[in-house]
Amino acid sequence: MAFKKTLIASAIVLTGSLSSIVSVHAQEFPIYGDDPLVDQQWHLKNTGQTAFSKSGGIAGNDLDIDFAHAMGIKGRGITVSVIDTGLEIDHPDLSPNVVAGSINFLEGEIGYPVDNHGHGTAVGGLIAAEDNNRIGGRGVAPDANLIGFNYLFAQDDTNWLLSHGVSADWRALDRFTDPRVFNQSYGWTPNSPLVHDYAADPSLEMNDTVMRDVSLNSHWGRGATYVKSAGNSFQRYNTNLFGTRYQVLPRENDRYYDNNGLPFHNANVTHTNTNFWNLVISATDANGKVTSYSSVGSNVFFAAPAGEFGSDSPAMVTTDLSGCDKGSNVIGSTSNGLHGGNELDPNCNYQGTMNGTSSSAPNTAGAIAVVMSANPGLSARTVRHLLVESARKTDPDNSGVDLSFENTDGEMETYNAIPGWQTNAAGYHFHQYYGLGAVNVDGAVQKALFTSASLPELQITDWQKITANVAVPDASVVGVETKTTTREDVTIEAVQVKLNLDHQRIRDLSIELISPAGTRSILMSARTGFLSIGATGYKDSILMSTHFYGESSKGEWTLKIVDTDKGDSATILWDYGTNIYRVNSNNNLELGMVKDWSIRFYGHK
Amino acid sequence: MKYLPLAIALLSTTAFAQQNTNNVNSTAPADIEINKTLSGDDVKEANADFLLNADHGALIKTTGEILVKLEGNVDFDSFNEKHHLTITQAYGAFYILKSENGTDLNQVIEELQLMPQVLSATLATANMSIEAN
Numbered sequence: 001m002a003f004k005k006t007l008i009a010s011a012i013v014l015t016g017s018l019s020s021i022v023s024v025h026a027q028e029f030p031i032y033g034d035d036p037l038v039d040q041q042w043h044l045k046n047t048g049q050t051a052f053s054k055s056g057g058i059a060g061n062d063l064d065i066d067f068a069h070a071m072g073i074k075g076r077g078i079t080v081s082v083i084d085t086g087l088e089i090d091h092p093d094l095s096p097n098v099v100a101g102s103i104n105f106l107e108g109e110i111g112y113p114v115d116n117h118g119h120g121t122a123v124g125g126l127i128a129a130e131d132n133n134r135i136g137g138r139g140v141a142p143d144a145n146l147i148g149f150n151y152l153f154a155q156d157d158t159n160w161l162l163s164h165g166v167s168a169d170w171r172a173l174d175r176f177t178d179p180r181v182f183n184q185s186y187g188w189t190p191n192s193p194l195v196h197d198y199a200a201d202p203s204l205e206m207n208d209t210v211m212r213d214v215s216l217n218s219h220w221g222r223g224a225t226y227v228k229s230a231g232n233s234f235q236r237y238n239t240n241l242f243g244t245r246y247q248v249l250p251r252e253n254d255r256y257y258d259n260n261g262l263p264f265h266n267a268n269v270t271h272t273n274t275n276f277w278n279l280v281i282s283a284t285d286a287n288g289k290v291t292s293y294s295s296v297g298s299n300v301f302f303a304a305p306a307g308e309f310g311s312d313s314p315a316m317v318t319t320d321l322s323g324c325d326k327g328s329n330v331i332g333s334t335s336n337g338l339h340g341g342n343e344l345d346p347n348c349n350y351q352g353t354m355n356g357t358s359s360s361a362p363n364t365a366g367a368i369a370v371v372m373s374a375n376p377g378l379s380a381r382t383v384r385h386l387l388v389e390s391a392r393k394t395d396p397d398n399s400g401v402d403l404s405f406e407n408t409d410g411e412m413e414t415y416n417a418i419p420g421w422q423t424n425a426a427g428y429h430f431h432q433y434y435g436l437g438a439v440n441v442d443g444a445v446q447k448a449l450f451t452s453a454s455l456p457e458l459q460i461t462d463w464q465k466i467t468a469n470v471a472v473p474d475a476s477v478v479g480v481e482t483k484t485t486t487r488e489d490v491t492i493e494a495v496q497v498k499l500n501l502d503h504q505r506i507r508d509l510s511i512e513l514i515s516p517a518g519t520r521s522i523l524m525s526a527r528t529g530f531l532s533i534g535a536t537g538y539k540d541s542i543l544m545s546t547h548f549y550g551e552s553s554k555g556e557w558t559l560k561i562v563d564t565d566k567g568d569s570a571t572i573l574w575d576y577g578t579n580i581y582r583v584n585s586n587n588n589l590e591l592g593m594v595k596d597w598s599i600r601f602y603g604h605k
Numbered sequence: 606m607k608y609l610p611l612a613i614a615l616l617s618t619t620a621f622a623q624q625n626t627n628n629v630n631s632t633a634p635a636d637i638e639i640n641k642t643l644s645g646d647d648v649k650e651a652n653a654d655f656l657l658n659a660d661h662g663a664l665i666k667t668t669g670e671i672l673v674k675l676e677g678n679v680d681f682d683s684f685n686e687k688h689h690l691t692i693t694q695a696y697g698a699f700y701i702l703k704s705e706n707g708t709d710l711n712q713v714i715e716e717l718q719l720m721p722q723v724l725s726a727t728l729a730t731a732n733m734s735i736e737a738n
Contacts, residue, residue, distance in 0.1 A: 085737060119737040155731040156668035157701050158693040166696050188734040191662035202672050202725050206699040213697075229738040239662030240734060358738040531662070 029066040036344045037137035040317045040352070042286050043126075043305035043363055044069075044140065051307070051314035052337030052352040057286020061394065062305060063140060063363060067442040068370050075128060075141025075369035077376060081179035082124045082362075083163045084186065086115025087148025091349065093129040093136040093319050094121070094146060099177040101147040103162055105154030110168075113148040118320060118327035120148055122354040123185050125319025126362040127369070136350050137317050140366025140441075143373070145177055152186055157203055164207070165214035165224065173218035180219055180372060180380065182226045183365040184278070185358035189237035189295075190269050191248065191531040193506070193541040196498065204271055211277035215380060216458060223380035227365040228278035229357035231295030233265035237529065239573075246573045248529055251582075256572065261401045262417055263432075264529040267297035274299055274544040276460075276494050276602045279368075279384060282433060283307075283360040286314040288394040290433040294357055298513075298521045298545035299494075300435035301384070302391060304360035304367070310336040310353035317352045318359075324348035364439055371444045379454035381493070383444070386451065388549060390443025391436045393421060393429050400432070403526055405475060405564050413477045415564055417510060417526045425517030426491075426550025432522060436549060456604040459490050461553070463498065463598040472503065472561045472592035479510075479562035482594055486516075489554040490603035495545050497523060497559065497599050499538040503592030506530050506537055507584055508565040513545055513599075516555025521547035526564040529571050532584050537592065553601040561594055663734040670729035671702040671710055677722040688713050701729065 031038055031045045038044065040051045046062035068074065079099060089098040089112060102113045115121045124139075124146055131142035149163035164182060165173055173179065198205035211226055218224045231237075235257055236249040250259035267273050273280050283294035283306035290296060291306055307315040317338065321327030324341060328351040333339040336352035371383050378386075399420040407413050421431045428436055468482040497513060510526035523543040566587050573581040671690075675698050685691060689705040690713065704710060710728055717726035 117737070152735070152737060155733070155735065157670050157672055157729045158703070161694045161696055161701070166694065168694075170695070185738050186735055187738055188663060188732060188736065194661055199725070202674050202699070202727055203729065205674075206672070206696060209699075210696055232738050238734075240664045241662065243664075356738045361738070 027067070029070040031066055031069055033132040033138065034134050035131055035136060035138045036134070037317050037350055041137045042314055043316065044138070046286060051286070051310065051317050053310050053314050054312050057314055058288060061284065061286060061288030063367055063439055063441050064392065064443060065140065065367070065370065065441040068374070068445045073370055073374045073445055074131070075144030075366065075373045077176050078141065078181065078369040078372045079145035079147060079177050079179045080127050080141070080181040080183060080365050080369050081163065082120050082127065082146060082148040083151050083182060083184050084120030084123050084148065085117035085152050086113040086120045086150035087124045087146065088115050088121040088321055089113065089146070089148060091121060091319055091322055093133065093349070094124055096130045096133070097128045097144060097146045099145040099147060101177060103149050105150050105159045113150045115150060115321065116153070119185070119358065120150065121321055121327070122316070122318045122351065123183060123358060123362045124148060126316060126354070126359060127183060127366040129319055136319065136345065140363055141369035141373070144366065144369040147179060157206070160207065161210065164210060165218065166210055173214060173224065174220055178218070180224045181365045181368050182224065183362050184226065184272070185229045185356070185361045187229055187231050187270060187272060189231055189233045189239070189265050191239040193269065193530070193538045194271060195539050196271065196542045197540055208275055208277070211275065215277045222377065225368050225380045225384060226278045227361050227368065228272060228280050229361040230267040230273065230280050230282045230297070230300055231265070232293040232356050233295045234263045234293050237265050239531070241573070244575055246575050248531065249572045249574065250527070250529055251572050252569045259527050259529070260403055262403065262525055262527045263296050265295055266524055266528045267295040268299045268524060268543050271542070274496065274542045276496070276544070279364065281357060281360045281364045282435060283357045284394055284434070284438060288438070289398070290395065291355070294360070296433045297525070298432060298523050298543070298547050300432070301546050302364060302387065302436060302439050303394060303434035304363045304439045306357060306359035306363070307355050309355060315352060316354040316359045317350060318354050320349060320351035322347065322349045327351060328353050367439045367441045370441055371448050374445045374448040375451060378448060378451060381458060382451065382454040383448065385455055386444040386447040387439060388428065388436050389447055390440045392438040392440045394434055394438035396421060398431060398433065403564055406566065407475045408566055415477045415510070415526070415562060417564070418522065419520065422519065424519045424548060424551055425515070428549050430547045432525065435546060459603055459605060461488050461490060461601045463600045465596060465598040467596045468594040470594050472509070472563050472594065474563050474588065474591060475566035477562060479560050480594060481558050481560045482597065483556055483558045484599065485556045486553050486599070488601070489552055490601045490605065492548045492551050492553055492601055492603045494602045495548055495599065497543045497597055499541050499543060499597045500595040501538040501561065501592065502595065503537040504588035504590060505532050505584055505586070507532070507571065508563045508588070509592065510562045510564060511543065512560040512562070514558040514560060515548050515551055516557065517551050519548055519551060521545040526562065531571060553603065557599060559594070559597050561592070563592060663732045665730050666733055668729045668731050669703055669710070671714060671717070671726055672729045673700045673702060673717055673726045674698050674724040675700065675722050676724050679720060679722045698724070
């Protein structure tokens with residue numbers, strides 16, 4: 001085993017040839033080591049294993065990380081921050097990688113970030129569980145450092161700052177033990193578009209300012225990366241009304257949870273998902289397809305493995321709170337074959353049911369740590385660029401979703417509501433479900449090893465405002481278009497649109513942005529499950545797209561709004577008890593109105 | 606994504622189906638009677654008070670902090686001493702003040718807003734709908 005590693009490394013050093021590296025990293029390598037559960041960690045090496053569920057996935061749908069691990073490139077010198085429910089930092093598979101810097105917000109003290117839930121401990125294991133220690137599995141970046149914060153149980157502005165890169169003594173983040181990757185496996189799903197207004201919400205401005213600074217300037221100007229879960233609202237979401245928690249779900253074609261195949265909610269709805277600094281990650285299953293729950297949208301940057309629920313099909317095998325009386329793996333639990341005291345894990349320190357975009361995010365955070373460790377001199381933006389360059393087209397035959405509806409003349413129309421895989425004018429592939437593709441660690445590591453220069457300085461253009469005042473025709477694929485011409489020539493990394501639009505039933509609307517090169521990005525998909533109660537539309541709401549990555553900003557941009565429904569299909573509110581309410585069943589009485597919109601670009605010259 | 610066990614009240618006359626056997630939260634009615642319509646004028650009237658504070662479906666609580674944005678320097682020492690406040694964290698122009706003993710924060714905010722260097726002073730809140738994914 002050691003001989004093979006040496007041989008591979010020697011071959012690379014001796015040849016120094018990019019082509020030879022390509023051929024080496026394209027080969028298949030086993031995940032070396034003696035971690036007893038690693039064979040079931042399909043996200044590292046998918047061989048079709050079941051991960052202690054009833055069925056297996058399709059081989060090859062993984063993070064493409066075997067070459068990096070074989071090379072010993074596993075996150076050394078990179079610290080990842082787990083901002084979560086806490087982190088069991090004395091877990092036997094985590095403690096070797098834990099460095100100083102964790103905070104227990106529950107007690108207001110530096111030190112042990114008590115995890116009374118287990119979610120953060122599972123996340124931490126996905127990122128950086130130790131390898132080759134004869135226990136459990138391993139993390140994506142088993143040599144990376146870990147720190148943790150139990151922020152989710154102590155949320156306030158002070159704790160947000162302390163966990164997101166502002167140290168208690170206000171010093172710059174420039175040590176190996178300071179985080180270069182921040183994992184945020186949390187979020188929420190608004191029931192109506194948010195208002196982006198710094199004056200009304202100064203904490204939003206503060207958070208954006210901090211993330212920009214840390215992203216660009218920490219670590220001697222090389223920066224850091226914030227990774228964010230896209231959300232779990234593809235089929236349904238929870239909302240609070242009158243102090244009561246409701247599930248919001250679609251009802252179409254007289255069936256609950258039927259949204260005509262469309263995602264019921266969209267990742268492009270929260271401030272944290274539409275700021276450039278967060279790398280938003282959707283979730284794939286062991287077959288390489290979008291999971292049943294993953295939020296999706298034009299703002300998704302990458303897709304990464306997370307799995308389903310670990311019973312019928314694989315979830316994640318990762319660390320659990322230690323002991324058989326805590327966490328997800330407890331005596332008597334039978335949802336997964338690992339649970340309840342398996343001979344491979346007699347002390348119930350691991351679990352096989354972790355999932356959600358909570359898992360795809362840390363798998364990506366670990367991947368970023370691995371790529372950063374391959375070449376720590378590269379800027380964080382360059383690392384994510386290399387991940388874009390190497391991203392894999394997963395579920396390649398996915399053709400998207402066509403939506404049929406009756407127009408105002410009583411004729412049936414068909415609208416391409418979710419396009420299949422598209423290739424933009426810069427040659428990058430994009431899909432609403434998978435962003436710029438599935439994370440491919442080996443491909444990015446190979447590029448990192450042979451990349452000496454970082455991307456040019458980030459350019460952020462000023463908002464360019466367009467006054468439109470155009471009506472949205474009801475139930476028509478023709479829709480309405482409003483255009484603007486941009487003179488600045490920036491190579492796009494992301495585009496933001498700020499929208500003011502009145503409409504009495506915004507779930508009907510699809511919002512498209514079309515680039516000068518003709519690339520069509522769905523900023524908000526039709527039949528997104530907004531509740532219209534109390535919301536008249538979009539007010540200074542920001543939507544983001546990574547779909548135009550690499551294209552030029554220069555030229556004519558088109559915003560197109562399509563109303564896809566005149567009917568009485570409904571959104572359902574369910575209080576998890578006996579009360580079920582029907583919402584949104586009446587069509588808009590007045591035509592929608594696009595009042596104005598603004599556009600700005602993130603990219604480089 | 607970890608779903609917590611959730612007690613679901615079942616109606617004896619209602620048939621329930623399991624949408625997804627692995628997800629207790631997805632247990633959903635398969636054949637239910639819609640017992641109230643929330644759209645239309647009734648909704649607006651019934652929900653008017655709530656909608657003013659709807660927060661897009663988020664559960665919001667105050668944190669006991671005041672978020673202050675400054676333009677220039679402010680000597681917080683005497684101000685904080687007077688109001689029993691401490692600076693818990695700061696970043697750039699933003700300062701977070703926290704009460705030590707249950708001070709009336711609204712009154713503090715009013716005083717802060719009168720100070721010429723203070724661009725804004727707001728009662729900080731936390732979105733308790735943010736949870737693990």
